[in-house]
Amino acid sequence: MPSLSSPVNESLLIPSSIPSLIDHTLLRPDAAEGEIARLCQEARDFGFVSVCVNPCWVPLAAKALRDGYSRVCTVVGFPLGASQEKVKLAEARQALEEGAAELDMVLNIGALRSGFTARVRDEIAVLAETAHGEGAILKVILETCLLTRDEKLAACEAAAEAQADFVKTSTGFSTAGATIDDIQLMREAVGSSMGVKASGGVRTWAALQGMVRAGANRIGTSSGVSILREISQTSLAPSREDTY
Numbered sequence: 001m002p003s004l005s006s007p008v009n010e011s012l013l014i015p016s017s018i019p020s021l022i023d024h025t026l027l028r029p030d031a032a033e034g035e036i037a038r039l040c041q042e043a044r045d046f047g048f049v050s051v052c053v054n055p056c057w058v059p060l061a062a063k064a065l066r067d068g069y070s071r072v073c074t075v076v077g078f079p080l081g082a083s084q085e086k087v088k089l090a091e092a093r094q095a096l097e098e099g100a101a102e103l104d105m106v107l108n109i110g111a112l113r114s115g116f117t118a119r120v121r122d123e124i125a126v127l128a129e130t131a132h133g134e135g136a137i138l139k140v141i142l143e144t145c146l147l148t149r150d151e152k153l154a155a156c157e158a159a160a161e162a163q164a165d166f167v168k169t170s171t172g173f174s175t176a177g178a179t180i181d182d183i184q185l186m187r188e189a190v191g192s193s194m195g196v197k198a199s200g201g202v203r204t205w206a207a208l209q210g211m212v213r214a215g216a217n218r219i220g221t222s223s224g225v226s227i228l229r230e231i232s233q234t235s236l237a238p239s240r241e242d243t244y
Contacts, residue, residue, distance in 0.1 A: 062099025187215025
């Protein structure tokens with residue numbers, strides 16, 4: 001597999017660049033229409049690169065973000081990854097028809113852990129081809145907390161061979177979320193050829209910085225607004241020299 005051939009781009013951590021890293025996320029099953037509408041308005045107000053919502057909210061989000069900068073992202077085979085390929089494909093096609101521009105699919109975790117890497121790769125390839133045919137991108141959720149190191153590497157290799165656009169750590173609905181170690185491993189596995197998305201537990205400016213410095217270039221979080229407010233407060237705070 002390729003290794004990371006270039007240093008982390010510190011320009012990603014310029015405060016004005018942070019919104020373009022964030023998938024502003026609301027995937028709670030009890031999220032109501034008003035909450036989705038507010039999510040979309042926040043995306044417009046703060047310039048987040050996308051909103052990530054459950055498939056049933058794609059039409060609402062597409063309408064709310066029409067003619068704006070932020071894209072509509074949704075999930076496929078979520079959160080278990082255990083749907084049959086044809087079901088995931090149907091989900092993907094409907095989401096694209098309804099306005100999604102980014103798809104975050106959960107790979108078949110059980111198949112991967114069973115050693116059926118070709119099956120995993122082929123399923124990802126079908127969804128990647130479908131997404132790309134509509135000008136959309138595909139991110140592949142590994143659910144890293146359930147995998148061994150070798151399984152994480154195999155998943156990254158399968159996603160790369162299948163021409164996916166990103167590998168992503170977590171659904172946020174399993175036993176743990178993103179870790180620095182996993183982001184480093186995933187970036188080393190895919191090199192500069194793909195994106196790496198950290199998702200699950202990234203709630204602060206410090207956590208976001210850690211993930212980006214480890215190799216992430218997309219962050220999935222429901223805390224985007226609070227992170228931007230934290231950055232703003234930090235930049236306005238007096239330096240130690242100013243207090244003497």
